[in-house]
Amino acid sequence: MGPKARIWGRPRMVVEGQLRIGTSFQLLSTAATTEIAVAAGGRFLIGDRAYINYGCSFYAGDLIRIGDRCLFGTHVICMDNDFHYEEPELRFRHPPSRPIIVEDDVWVGARVTILKGVTIGRQSVIAAGSVVARDIPAGVVAAGVPARVMRRVRGAIPATIAERDPANVPGVSR
Amino acid sequence: MGPKARIWGRPRMVVEGQLRIGTSFQLLSTAATTEIAVAAGGRFLIGDRAYINYGCSFYAGDLIRIGDRCLFGTHVICMDNDFHYEEPELRFRHPPSRPIIVEDDVWVGARVTILKGVTIGRQSVIAAGSVVARDIPAGVVAAGVPARVMRRVRGAIPATIAERDPANVPGVSR
Amino acid sequence: MGPKARIWGRPRMVVEGQLRIGTSFQLLSTAATTEIAVAAGGRFLIGDRAYINYGCSFYAGDLIRIGDRCLFGTHVICMDNDFHYEEPELRFRHPPSRPIIVEDDVWVGARVTILKGVTIGRQSVIAAGSVVARDIPAGVVAAGVPARVMRRVRGAIPATIAERDPANVPGVSR
Numbered sequence: 001m002g003p004k005a006r007i008w009g010r011p012r013m014v015v016e017g018q019l020r021i022g023t024s025f026q027l028l029s030t031a032a033t034t035e036i037a038v039a040a041g042g043r044f045l046i047g048d049r050a051y052i053n054y055g056c057s058f059y060a061g062d063l064i065r066i067g068d069r070c071l072f073g074t075h076v077i078c079m080d081n082d083f084h085y086e087e088p089e090l091r092f093r094h095p096p097s098r099p100i101i102v103e104d105d106v107w108v109g110a111r112v113t114i115l116k117g118v119t120i121g122r123q124s125v126i127a128a129g130s131v132v133a134r135d136i137p138a139g140v141v142a143a144g145v146p147a148r149v150m151r152r153v154r155g156a157i158p159a160t161i162a163e164r165d166p167a168n169v170p171g172v173s174r
Numbered sequence: 175m176g177p178k179a180r181i182w183g184r185p186r187m188v189v190e191g192q193l194r195i196g197t198s199f200q201l202l203s204t205a206a207t208t209e210i211a212v213a214a215g216g217r218f219l220i221g222d223r224a225y226i227n228y229g230c231s232f233y234a235g236d237l238i239r240i241g242d243r244c245l246f247g248t249h250v251i252c253m254d255n256d257f258h259y260e261e262p263e264l265r266f267r268h269p270p271s272r273p274i275i276v277e278d279d280v281w282v283g284a285r286v287t288i289l290k291g292v293t294i295g296r297q298s299v300i301a302a303g304s305v306v307a308r309d310i311p312a313g314v315v316a317a318g319v320p321a322r323v324m325r326r327v328r329g330a331i332p333a334t335i336a337e338r339d340p341a342n343v344p345g346v347s348r
Numbered sequence: 349m350g351p352k353a354r355i356w357g358r359p360r361m362v363v364e365g366q367l368r369i370g371t372s373f374q375l376l377s378t379a380a381t382t383e384i385a386v387a388a389g390g391r392f393l394i395g396d397r398a399y400i401n402y403g404c405s406f407y408a409g410d411l412i413r414i415g416d417r418c419l420f421g422t423h424v425i426c427m428d429n430d431f432h433y434e435e436p437e438l439r440f441r442h443p444p445s446r447p448i449i450v451e452d453d454v455w456v457g458a459r460v461t462i463l464k465g466v467t468i469g470r471q472s473v474i475a476a477g478s479v480v481a482r483d484i485p486a487g488v489v490a491a492g493v494p495a496r497v498m499r500r501v502r503g504a505i506p507a508t509i510a511e512r513d514p515a516n517v518p519g520v521s522r
Binding site for chain 3: 204205206223243245247248249279281284285297299301302303304315317318319327328329330331
Binding site: 012032033035055057077079083084086087088089090091092111113115129131133145146 | 378
């Protein structure tokens, strides 16, 4: 963990893999417990100035990568594994994880659920209560169950040519 | 706090502003902690016979006003501030709060999220899991993410001429 | 409770009625408390090999019946009673419960809410964050607020003629 970290309360940490956290990290585990679980062989990589509010649950079986200055509201669930196969006969077997990437300057609202394999592009905002089941491009506000793009983020800063071409956006963000 | 209050468990109270509660208040903080946070200069005003179930989170930076006989299910989030600006360059600055008004006889279902600046009209019912992002008129059932009006509440009691004129309803409720 | 049960953490149990649990039961109450409440006269019947993750809340005023090999993700709410009438003048009276039936091999995702009177058919999958307000037939993936059928479950095993006739499905499952 980088310098200037601040932790309020006692998070539940079950780290058998790699947890790397940048500078000025802030995490709350007050009114509800924030849980960080990293499986053996998994990586949970957090950039600088990240902020995680209380009641969040993270599970990294393979990879969760969170960029710089990302903000997580209360009760966010972010797990790179569903823990079960959809097929009834395979339900008790453990499926592979698929990485979750949250790019720089993303703001994840309260009670958002981020599912496996999802990338959220830089500067985007996920509205409270959303379930993110597919990639969200950069610079947008997404909302709903499942989360859909509503509009551009006010004041979003155009970044690369690729991001101006919507067809490229999901590919860029990995 | 008025007479006949009953509290189950230990709520997390962070009150730097004004908290005023009417008679016969009931609050649970059992299976999950209920948090009430009132910032300096903020007001959280609760009418008579209010009932707040466990796991709720309230934050009043300016004003949350809850009427008489309002019912809150488990895990309701009700915050009059988003804590961040949408604009990426302003994310770490604290935006102004906008009042939340919950009129008399409102029933807020389990796991509802009420966002800043919202008024919920008297007697209305917010279905479980809804996110209330805009005003809800009086006497309706609202549901969904975001919450939309589904139908009239059964047995709703017409109150004022203004409430019979839908065009006036949102204005009335402030 | 049947043999081979495993409990992690300390669930909150308020059992005034009947709680019957099959073999190989697993329940977590770790990062968040799982609550099981069974009212006087109520029954909560759980089949073999059921798995309940942390932060779940069950309330059986009349009946919750969960089949074999059912899986519940974190923070599932499953209550067979709304606790209040919709009619404003009856809000403080306790309405009757209506049974919840979860058939064999159902997988209920994280943060799902299951409302009173609902049957979820065998092998079905309820996606994370859904609110189940009406019956869900067997062998489907349902998602959303409220939950709607999205598609067939991959690898679903046809069971009975009744289940192949959609008109019969809801009736069968009770």
